[in-house]
Amino acid sequence: MAIKEQYRICQTTGLRVYKSAENLIKANAVVAVVFLLVGGIFGIMVALTRWKAVHLLPADWFYLALTAHGINLLVVWIIFFEIAVLYFASSVLLGCRLATPKIAWAGFALMLIGALITNVAVLQGNSSVMFTSYVPLKADPSFYAGVILFAVGALVGCFVFFGTLVIAKQEKTYEGSVPLVTFGATVAAIIAVFTIASGAIILIPTFLWSIGYVNHLDTLMYRTVWWAFGHSSQQINVAAHISIWYLISAVTLGAKPLSEKVSRGAFLLYILFLQLASAHHLLVDPGISSEWKIFNTSYAIYLAVLGSMIHGLTVPGSMEAAQRKKGYTNGLFEWLRKCPWGNPAFSGMFISLILFGFLGGISGVVMGVEQINLIIHNTIYVPGHFHATVVAGTTLAFMAVTYLLVPLIFQRELILPWFAKIQPYVFGLGVAGISVFMMGAGTLGVPRRHWDISQADAVLPYDFPGAANLMMGLNGMSAVLAGLGGAIFIVVVVGSILFGKKIASSNEPVAAEEEATVVSEYGSEEHPNIPGTLILVAVFFTSFVLYYFVNWKYLAEVWPLR
Amino acid sequence: MSVSPPKNKIWWNEPVPKSELMWVIIAFVWGLIMFFMMVYWHAYGEQNLSNEAYRITAEDFSAKTQTMVDKYTVREESGYPVVHPPVGEDVYLIARLWQWWPILELEKGKSYRLHLSSLDWMHGFSLQPVNINLQIHPDYEMVITITPTTSGEFGIVCNEYCGIGHHQMLGRMYVVDNEGT
Ligand code: HEM
Numbered sequence A: 001m002a003i004k005e006q007y008r009i010c011q012t013t014g015l016r017v018y019k020s021a022e023n024l025i026k027a028n029a030v031v032a033v034v035f036l037l038v039g040g041i042f043g044i045m046v047a048l049t050r051w052k053a054v055h056l057l058p059a060d061w062f063y064l065a066l067t068a069h070g071i072n073l074l075v076v077w078i079i080f081f082e083i084a085v086l087y088f089a090s091s092v093l094l095g096c097r098l099a100t101p102k103i104a105w106a107g108f109a110l111m112l113i114g115a116l117i118t119n120v121a122v123l124q125g126n127s128s129v130m131f132t133s134y135v136p137l138k139a140d141p142s143f144y145a146g147v148i149l150f151a152v153g154a155l156v157g158c159f160v161f162f163g164t165l166v167i168a169k170q171e172k173t174y175e176g177s178v179p180l181v182t183f184g185a186t187v188a189a190i191i192a193v194f195t196i197a198s199g200a201i202i203l204i205p206t207f208l209w210s211i212g213y214v215n216h217l218d219t220l221m222y223r224t225v226w227w228a229f230g231h232s233s234q235q236i237n238v239a240a241h242i243s244i245w246y247l248i249s250a251v252t253l254g255a256k257p258l259s260e261k262v263s264r265g266a267f268l269l270y271i272l273f274l275q276l277a278s279a280h281h282l283l284v285d286p287g288i289s290s291e292w293k294i295f296n297t298s299y300a301i302y303l304a305v306l307g308s309m310i311h312g313l314t315v316p317g318s319m320e321a322a323q324r325k326k327g328y329t330n331g332l333f334e335w336l337r338k339c340p341w342g343n344p345a346f347s348g349m350f351i352s353l354i355l356f357g358f359l360g361g362i363s364g365v366v367m368g369v370e371q372i373n374l375i376i377h378n379t380i381y382v383p384g385h386f387h388a389t390v391v392a393g394t395t396l397a398f399m400a401v402t403y404l405l406v407p408l409i410f411q412r413e414l415i416l417p418w419f420a421k422i423q424p425y426v427f428g429l430g431v432a433g434i435s436v437f438m439m440g441a442g443t444l445g446v447p448r449r450h451w452d453i454s455q456a457d458a459v460l461p462y463d464f465p466g467a468a469n470l471m472m473g474l475n476g477m478s479a480v481l482a483g484l485g486g487a488i489f490i491v492v493v494v495g496s497i498l499f500g501k502k503i504a505s506s507n508e509p510v511a512a513e514e515e516a517t518v519v520s521e522y523g524s525e526e527h528p529n530i531p532g533t534l535i536l537v538a539v540f541f542t543s544f545v546l547y548y549f550v551n552w553k554y555l556a557e558v559w560p561l562r
Numbered sequence B: 001m002s003v004s005p006p007k008n009k010i011w012w013n014e015p016v017p018k019s020e021l022m023w024v025i026i027a028f029v030w031g032l033i034m035f036f037m038m039v040y041w042h043a044y045g046e047q048n049l050s051n052e053a054y055r056i057t058a059e060d061f062s063a064k065t066q067t068m069v070d071k072y073t074v075r076e077e078s079g080y081p082v083v084h085p086p087v088g089e090d091v092y093l094i095a096r097l098w099q100w101w102p103i104l105e106l107e108k109g110k111s112y113r114l115h116l117s118s119l120d121w122m123h124g125f126s127l128q129p130v131n132i133n134l135q136i137h138p139d140y141e142m143v144i145t146i147t148p149t150t151s152g153e154f155g156i157v158c159n160e161y162c163g164i165g166h167h168q169m170l171g172r173m174y175v176v177d178n179e180g181t
């Protein structure tokens, strides 16, 4: 007990919150939300440009906005928030002080400076290279330098997280194994270290090339290594938002894992297999053998998909078990009807779970099939897919958990509760729209990252079918809805932090928690009874199988090639 | 709860509930099916990307294309040569900022070895409305054998962002019904 540090005890959850961790969680979450706002505005502009009737931006601005949108959301918003989640899952959940807060602040500063440098480079207009920055497209050197600084800062955050785990163990702030949520966060952090290493391997030479120290970079090598970074970073997101699903079901319903072994095993599959998936992005590239593609794109026989499918049962299953223990046992779905649908943390989490599974998960596996990728690669189907994963899945889960962080960490009550209540529905509907309509347009061949598919000023114009323009119009409308949902989120959260009613703090321990005792021991005697979840999972599986084979049928209709 | 350490310290010895175990098995088997589906399609499906590719310089690739164009151009269109190569011949298509060059005219139901490469940046070959999409790299020559099964006029869209002219990078391909052989 070398270091004594001030902490308080949250009066609703009984969690012990240390000052150092609290401030860092606040700072990272606030900065994340600011970048969500910036990136979101660019996103709406992009979507409105791709809506033919509006066609908002001129071409050069469109590509600039698209680059800014991708960087600020996929990289800056998500990773800042993830650092907050890591600190929360270690320090707060384990009731332990944060390791080396000063170094954590240094990491925070690096990330912030990096993000600002890259943004300045993009806004100056000479770095519209998209977040993938494929060579030989060349950005301003500061673009790469900013991303590298940002990554170093994020790596520091991961090590602070590991350090905190070590301290918690040494100072015995908990007994036995770490909670499942912390375990999931650890998986995310381990994948992050691998990811950032790949990022360094590719971005440092690219930076040197941009300032003239390296004179040639092979494009295929670039794509292979870049995606070892780019795809793995998506697995950080998956591990992080699934941990949040477990976290929110625990806090709002008192849910506990059906089986610790299975849920943890599913997380472990991510560490073991997810990295292989950079192959998803290389399926129609020359010079790579089919054997390599098949093995890698399927994560070695779909073992990481297996992990996600397991969580797809265990997360709702744990909710059902908890609800049934509380007495909601009528019929198949009383447990679900009686969930706290008016609590945005819960509804956001559940919508995230459903959209991630049905839209993001299924489409992702299908487009990752070696041959089916031929009819999908680089069409706008791809952004359709990943808005279901990274926006409906990750972003919405992060929004949902923010509704818990505001009272717990910022110690403020939510303002505008009615708006908070509808926010996940508005945002969820909008994002489901952009995902579905972009996927729809993609099956009609509409390209991604493309300013004008009507190609008025091309020498050899090609007319896309009218349905494609319709889809892009519907996409634009959904974008407005999603934008509205995003705006409500920001107003409610920022407003609550600034003006919400203060919640008194205290360091009195709270009496043993009610919820935790409602759900009694799990384990051998207690066969959890989850018929409703089994039905949901059966519906999911049926949709999956049907959609999978429908796409093989589409593929069979295109020109033969070998 | 999921936010607290497992109550049962030796959680790894707890038996797995039946429903979960069943789902794990189903999901695993489904993974196997999906895996072998890709292998199966290589053996019996008609749409597979060839693994044939070579390193090539931009000069060599444009020289090869030029030879084909010189030999088999049948007409001009909007400043592009329209090339109708003999059936079974190797055909070449250049991707460059911001053109697909030349216009190819192929015969329906016949197979061609199509060579694709970029002379500068990466581009995306997207044949519409057939919807075949390929990543085209500089310094790599990709060779695929295609058999057009529908005739008419087709667009080649670029779907890899390649700078400010990206959206103007369009090409064309014609497929004509056999003129008898
Ligand atoms: C209001 C919400 C949003 C809207 C309306 C929106 C809309 C769009 C649209 C229309 C595209 C362009 C597709 C193209 O032309 O290729 C796009 C691209 C993209 N979006 Fe979003 N988006 C939103 C939120 C997000 C969020 C929250 C994230 C990340 C967490 C995100 C990540 C991306 C990425 C990475 C791209 C690809 C950029 C590229 O191709 O380089 N978006 N988005």
Ligand SMILES: [Cu+2]
Residues within 6 Å of the ligand: B096, B098, B122, B123, B124, B158, B159, B160, B161, B162, B166, B169
């Ligand atoms: Cu191009």
Ligand SMILES: [Cu+2]
Residues within 6 Å of the ligand: B123, B124, B158, B159, B160, B161, B162, B163, B166, B167, B169
């Ligand atoms: Cu292009």
